[in-house]
Amino acid sequence: MKEFLENFSKMIDYGFLGVYRRQKMSEENVETRFVPALAKACGIGALLNLKYELFKDGKRILPETEFQIFKMFELPLEAIIDDLPEKYRDAVVESTSYYDVEALLEGTGNGKVIITEEGYIMLAESKLHASKDEMDQISEYNGQLIYEELCKGDYVKNRHFLEREENVYIPENAITQSEEQAKLIKAYPELFRMCYVKNTRTSLYRCKRCGMVLRENRIGVFSCVSKKCNAQLDKKIEIEMHGLGWVMSDIVARNIYYPGRLEQEIKEILEAGKEIGTVEQYTLWPGKYEGIYDTWDFKVQMNNGRTLLVDAKDVEHPHWIINDTREYLEGAEFIYIVPDDKTKIYLNQINDHASCAGKVQCLRVKELKKLIGVK
Numbered sequence: 001m002k003e004f005l006e007n008f009s010k011m012i013d014y015g016f017l018g019v020y021r022r023q024k025m026s027e028e029n030v031e032t033r034f035v036p037a038l039a040k041a042c043g044i045g046a047l048l049n050l051k052y053e054l055f056k057d058g059k060r061i062l063p064e065t066e067f068q069i070f071k072m073f074e075l076p077l078e079a080i081i082d083d084l085p086e087k088y089r090d091a092v093v094e095s096t097s098y099y100d101v102e103a104l105l106e107g108t109g110n111g112k113v114i115i116t117e118e119g120y121i122m123l124a125e126s127k128l129h130a131s132k133d134e135m136d137q138i139s140e141y142n143g144q145l146i147y148e149e150l151c152k153g154d155y156v157k158n159r160h161f162l163e164r165e166e167n168v169y170i171p172e173n174a175i176t177q178s179e180e181q182a183k184l185i186k187a188y189p190e191l192f193r194m195c196y197v198k199n200t201r202t203s204l205y206r207c208k209r210c211g212m213v214l215r216e217n218r219i220g221v222f223s224c225v226s227k228k229c230n231a232q233l234d235k236k237i238e239i240e241m242h243g244l245g246w247v248m249s250d251i252v253a254r255n256i257y258y259p260g261r262l263e264q265e266i267k268e269i270l271e272a273g274k275e276i277g278t279v280e281q282y283t284l285w286p287g288k289y290e291g292i293y294d295t296w297d298f299k300v301q302m303n304n305g306r307t308l309l310v311d312a313k314d315v316e317h318p319h320w321i322i323n324d325t326r327e328y329l330e331g332a333e334f335i336y337i338v339p340d341d342k343t344k345i346y347l348n349q350i351n352d353h354a355s356c357a358g359k360v361q362c363l364r365v366k367e368l369k370k371l372i373g374v375k
């Protein structure tokens with residue numbers, strides 16, 4: 001049942017994220033384009049219909065086309081939930097909040113629809129809110145689910161676990177797991193399941209540049225999760241497998257592992273700043289324990305009275321930094337730190353952008369060093 005519920009939720013959430021994107025495109029008169037979240041929602045609907053035999057009066061219950069998804073959202077969700085066979089209906093009513101959701105779309109008569117107030121309330125929910133305007137809605141949505149799961153347990157300890165190179169691959173055989181790996185699997189089975197995918201290959205290689213397990217989509221053709229690495233893949237390192245195991249998912253790699261490496265660099269600079277006295281003190285992930293998911297990575301108290309809120313960002317497009325939304329704190333300066341290999345053009349695109357200029361700054365690691373006064 002758990003698997004059904006999880007997929008059902010994703011179908012609804014992806015579907016609505018996709019509808020939102022489709023609506024936005026039509027408002028902005030963008031040519032009709034493929035919306036991955038909508039396609040994915042249709043795929044999940046079709047899969048569930050087949051797997052759980054969800055038929056009523058000879059028709060498939062869940063939506064399988066974009067048109068059917070739009071139609072579903074024009075009614076309160078209880079309509080589709082009530083159509084489900086009893087045990088699935090009861091499970092959805094009991095374990096999710098979808099049954100009370102009113103119509104998210106409203107027809108305007110000329111074949112067009114608008115998003116209702118209820119629809120906007122749904123979009124304000126944290127996992128949808130964080131992903132609705134991102135380029136890759138699905139990856140952001142799943143990253144957010146992982147954050148929420150992390151926040152249920154020992155956030156700091158588990159996040160550090162996912163930032164470490166030795167944990168990009170975990171063998172299945174308990175004897176060859178490290179003590180920490182065995183503990184995480186036992187104490188946080190849900191988190192583990194969300195962050196790792198089962199490996200079916202008999203040999204695996206690690207990227208020499210970033211430490212991540214290399215993907216091998218065709219025999220002998222390797223690629224790294226980070227595109228930057230792909231020019232240097234000839235120096236790959238074979239992983240000692242000890243039988244079957246699990247590989248860290250791309251979503252965790254992008255959302256936690258890579259930012260973690262940059263965070264480590266920043267931490268070292270702040271430590272050096274403390275030693276020479278330019279930094280009075282700093283805290284990691286301020287606000288995490290008050291339940292703020294999307295907080296800054298560091299709050300830095302400088303010796304000269306300045307307060308900096310710093311966030312590590314290793315993303316391909318400046319767009320992701322420009323559109324990043326985070327809690328602001330009165331009297332503090334906001335700084336995004338990006339790796340040294342980002343170009344001046346990349347920085348300028350952010351620093352000159354109307355929504356950033358005068359509010360937030362983007363610096364490379366080397367410029368942060370200068371700011372803190374360390375070499």
Ligand SMILES: [Zn+2]
Binds near residue numbers: 212
């Ligand atoms: Zn790599």
